[in-house]
Amino acid sequence: xxxxxxxxxxxxxxxxxxxxxxxxxxxxxxxxxxxxxxxxxxxxxxxxxxxxxxxxxxxxxxxxxxxxxxxxxxxxxxxxxxxxxxxxxxxxxxxxxxxxxxxxx
Numbered sequence: 039x040x041x042x043x044x045x046x047x048x049x050x051x052x053x054x055x056x057x058x059x060x061x062x063x064x065x066x067x068x069x070x071x072x073x074x075x076x077x078x079x080x081x082x083x084x085x086x087x088x089x090x091x092x093x094x095x096x097x098x099x100x101x102x103x104x105x106x107x108x109x110x111x112x113x114x115x116x117x118x119x120x121x122x123x124x125x126x127x128x129x130x131x132x133x134x135x136x137x138x139x140x141x142x143x
Contacts, residue, residue, distance in 0.1 A: 045074065045076050049072050068092070068093050099123070105119025105136075107140075115139075120136075
């Protein structure tokens with residue numbers, strides 16, 4: 039994460055090995071996520087947009103996010119978001135509304 043004023047730019051790379059027990063096959067997955075957030079001064083809100091790509095040898099799926107974080111106190115934050123989710127080679131699209139809770143210890 040890189041902060042510049044009230045803006046924060048985040049890039050995350052996550053490697054997964056996904057093994058399916060019933061088929062006996064596994065696959066490598068690289069999850070790349072880029073996000074931009076802005077903390078609104080004198081409020082507890084930080085709206086953001088993000089995109090997450092699932093790839094390895096080819097593009098598999100994408101998640102697009104738009105949301106806001108609401109800081110309750112120094113340990114608790116709520117995350118309210120909309121996510122558009124699409125997969126490759128399938129007629130698969132989902133629109134999701136979500137609520138998350140973040141607890142920092």
